Amino acid sequence: xxxxxxxxxxxxxxxxxxxxxxxxxxxxxxxxxxxxxxxxxxxxxxxxxxxxxxxxxxxxxxxxxxxxxxxxxxxxxxxxxxxxxxxxxxxxxxxxxxxxxxxxxxxxxxxxxxxxxxxxxxxxxxxxxxxxxxxxxxxxxxxxxxxxxxxxxxxxxxxxxxxxxxxxxxxxxxxxxxxxxxxxxxxxxxxxxxxxxxxxxxxxxxxxxxxxxxxxxxxxxxxxxxxxxxx
Amino acid sequence: xxxxxxxxxxxxxxxxxxxxxxxxxxxxxxxxxxxxxxxxxxxxxxxxxxxxxxxxxxxxxxxxxxxxxxxxxxxxxxxxxxxxxxxxxxxxxxxxxxxxxxxxxxxxxxxxxxxxxxxxxxxxxxxxxxxxxxxxxxxxxxxxxxxxxxxxxxxxxxxxxxxxxxxxxxxxxxxxxxxxxxxxxxxxxxxxxxxxxxxxxxxxxxxxxxxxxxxxxxxxxxxxxxxxxxx
Numbered sequence: 446x447x448x449x450x451x452x453x454x455x456x457x458x459x460x461x462x463x464x465x466x467x468x469x470x471x472x473x474x475x476x477x478x479x480x481x482x483x484x485x486x487x488x489x490x491x492x493x494x495x496x497x498x499x500x501x502x503x504x505x506x507x508x509x510x511x512x513x514x515x516x517x518x519x520x521x522x523x524x525x526x527x528x529x530x531x532x533x534x535x536x537x538x539x540x541x542x543x544x545x546x547x548x549x550x551x552x553x554x555x556x557x558x559x560x561x562x563x564x565x566x567x568x569x570x571x572x573x574x575x576x577x578x579x580x581x582x583x584x585x586x587x588x589x590x591x592x593x594x595x596x597x598x599x600x601x602x603x604x605x606x607x608x609x610x611x612x613x614x615x616x617x618x619x620x621x622x623x624x625x626x627x628x629x630x631x632x633x634x635x636x637x638x639x640x641x642x643x644x645x646x647x648x649x650x651x652x653x654x655x656x657x658x659x660x661x662x663x664x665x666x667x668x669x670x671x672x673x674x675x676x
Numbered sequence: 677x678x679x680x681x682x683x684x685x686x687x688x689x690x691x692x693x694x695x696x697x698x699x700x701x702x703x704x705x706x707x708x709x710x711x712x713x714x715x716x717x718x719x720x721x722x723x724x725x726x727x728x729x730x731x732x733x734x735x736x737x738x739x740x741x742x743x744x745x746x747x748x749x750x751x752x753x754x755x756x757x758x759x760x761x762x763x764x765x766x767x768x769x770x771x772x773x774x775x776x777x778x779x780x781x782x783x784x785x786x787x788x789x790x791x792x793x794x795x796x797x798x799x800x801x802x803x804x805x806x807x808x809x810x811x812x813x814x815x816x817x818x819x820x821x822x823x824x825x826x827x828x829x830x831x832x833x834x835x836x837x838x839x840x841x842x843x844x845x846x847x848x849x850x851x852x853x854x855x856x857x858x859x860x861x862x863x864x865x866x867x868x869x870x871x872x873x874x875x876x877x878x879x880x881x882x883x884x885x886x887x888x889x890x891x892x893x894x895x896x897x898x899x900x901x902x903x904x905x906x907x
Contacts, residue, residue: 607842
């Protein structure tokens with residue numbers, strides 16, 4: 446893990462009032478970017494030393510990551526990064542489908558009114574995957590924003606919070622998904638089909654397109670698991 | 677808060693290997709039973725002293741409660757029990773409806789097969805609300821179990837975990853709801869109507885009955901908020 450911890454820099458914490466929050470965000474980012482590998486042990490003492498802070502904010506940050514399911518604490522053994530397995534992915538996508546289709550059902554008029562915003566987001570996705578200047582991080586951000594906007598149309602903070610909590614885990618696997626250019630282009634077409642139904646005010650059509658998009662994304666991720674054995 | 681802390685007893689921690697977990701469970705129970713009032717300040721140092729433990733497990737337990745939304749930490753001011761407001765309840769019940777109707781859609785066959793178990797749970801509810809031996813806690817437990825069984829029919833741990841996390845907040849208000857005998861009897865009838873549809877294998881009927889039950893429960897809780905101004 447020594448190489449991974451080299452990425453931590455105490456300068457990042459300068460000016461942050463809430464150390465716990467800052468360390469939590471940084472460690473979560475590192476887990477999602479796979480700077481740590483699944484099932485890797487996390488050394489809280491080494492992290493505190495590298496960041497030049499006491500163990501308390503590191504411990505607090507790790508407790509938050511534990512509560513959100515990014516790490517697991519094994520009593521008297523240590524703290525480990527959680528792996529994501531086939532069944533986890535299937536359940537994650539069932540959860541996403543439940544929430545996103547509920548959002549389309551309850552928030553469709555809101556989304557129809559916001560269609561220009563959504564089209565702009567999909568244009569950003571398109572620009573990010575342009576073959577001459579491919580930018581995987583920007584594509585991922587646009588993809589996340591599109592789906593979060595769909596969920597936000599519920600106007601329900603409890604639904605949004607539970608989605609964000611679960612979706613953090615999806616982000617862990619998006620990094621792999623975004624290496625598959627054929628799949629990215631297909632996803633872009635699926636986003637466009639969804640937007641076309643939205644523009645037409647066709648709620649059932651939009652639900653169908655979104656459902657297919659999630660199914661295709663899941664199928665692609667499961668095939669990646671099988672090929673790379675990474676999770 | 678002194679009176680509330682009198683309820684804490686260091687004997688409870690005897691034999692518990694994971695102090696953090698034991699303190700977390702006890703404090704959560706106290707919040708749900710309204711031993712603390714909403715917006716009341718929580719004194720971590722006083723809790724540690726009362727339990728005869730160091731501040732670390734108390735701090736860890738409070739971090740877990742914070743992550744789950746039972747308390748809120750105001751930097752440089754303190755830790756407070758969260759209040760539940762009108763809009764929170766509305767969003768909580770939208771979330772429950774989303775999850776429980778999804779469960780009926782995807783798990784109906786499973787529930788139909790388990791109908792004897794569900795009938796037994798509703799019989800426990802009925803016994804608990806018998807006028808000669810009313811037992812509010814037992815009624816609440818039976819009610820929670822019925823709804824959790826519905827959600828468990830998805831076989832999806834992510835859906836169940838997100839439901840449990842949110843449902844803890846619903847339990848905070850059940851204590852009030854269960855003081856209204858007229859509403860309790862009505863809820864029992866709604867449970868029975870749901871079971872009747874389940875026995876008939878009538879999925880759409882079961883969804884309709886469950887939807888109505890949640891709507892009636894929400895309406896009752898909102899009227900309690902208006903009468904007692906407790907949240």
